[in-house]
Amino acid sequence: MAIDVIAPMPGTIKEIIVKAGDAVKEDEELVILEAMKMENPIVAPSNGTVKEIKVKEGDKVNTSQVLVVLG
């Protein structure tokens, strides 16, 4: 079952912490999203494996855009 991790707010991808294939736990930081000059860690909504990373560092994203797919 794939879970989409979406951007909760518009901003810029500052850092991608995980890579495809990583096993992540709930609340583990996946991506740092910079919005309004503040760095916001985007965390995993549940345990899983990183299936796909849909963005790269420096990308501008909109609200609800898929950042990472967990499998």
Add this chain to the structure above:
Amino acid sequence: MEMDNFTFGVTMLVAGMGGTLVTLGLLSLMMMALGKLFPYKEEGGKEG
């Protein structure tokens, strides 16, 4: 006419805070209206 400090304080609290709330409430309504009147649409890369 010199009013006493208590009357002054209460007046400021009621009129001042009340006025602030009402003004901001009014502004928030007007902004809502503006948001409805001019909804966001993709502005085709026409940046300023």
Add this chain to the structure above:
Amino acid sequence: MMEAIIAGLGGLVIGFKMLFVNWQSLIMLGVGGVLLWLGIKKDCEPLLLVPIGFGCILVNIPMSDVMLKDGFIRTIYDAGIDTELFPLLIFIGIGAMTDFGPVLAQPYTFLLGAAGQFGIFLTLMLALFLGFPKLDAVSIGIIGACDGPTAIYVTSKYAPHLLGAVAVAAYSYMSLVPVIQPPIMKALTTEKEKKTVMKFTAKPVSKTTKLLFPLVITIVGGCIAPKGLPLLATIMLGNLMKESGVVARLAGAAENEIANVVTLFLGLCIGATMAGPAFIRAETLIILGLGFLAICLDTVCGVLFGKLLYIITGGKINPLIGSAGISAFPMAARVVAKVGMQYNKKNYLLMHAMGANAGGQIGSVIAAAVMLSVLAGMGVIR
């Protein structure tokens, strides 16, 4: 001839002698040093504290004539503080820096920006109760706007003798927001409220709305509270210049060059109002205490209003964002986002808090403007 030489040399040591006669000045030299230390070593509002600290030292050097008639800081003071020009010029820059998008996207956050101003009026009451004259109490209350330029604007007009204390309180507490607010926020909300997840679904705001916003605020706000029109107008002018995008040079100058120059002059002047005998009084400590209370009360009222919204909306609004309804932008919003994440990592409150915070920025200006107009209405000021 020998006598003349000795008398002449005597002129060089008189300053040191006076240093021990005016013990207050000696203390204030130390205070100036502490302000510099805070600014330089502790990175606490260095842009302000460095010139303030230095101004404070300058004015407390015995026989210093910088603040006497035609003294160099007095000249700046008369030109910029007495006329209220400096806070207004700073406001153009703040307007050009602030993105009001988040509050426009969620207009209800304007109300949170109003609730965060309660501290102003409660502190005003308390100051009156403690025996401060009316206009002094108004100036002390305005520290609760948590907004340096607003506080300076009001105080320099109606209680200039308190300017040093009020300005220092306003700026130092503003930088202490990340320390002052979290305990209050945590104490006033339940675990469940803190964990309330808010999704950010608001659509972006159209350019037309962003352009009309400063005009509407200026005209409507100005009609309601003409006494505060200069405050409102300058911040909105800055914002209009930014949003219009056609005068990037002017907006850039307002937020960089003009703001920088004015900050330097403003800081020097504020520091120079802190002359020992006038500053070292019980009154100053009381003002600093009341100012602290004002900001705490702002936070309390903001969070309580947030709780009210939580109840009204059936648990959709996280009360924590209420504490961002003050003017310390964008610090207060970041504090909310951080505290929210401590309790629920999947909760991203930043955009909501930014809305409340931008609302608070407008709110503090509106509150000051309304206050001045009410005072004028009552005939207390002209």
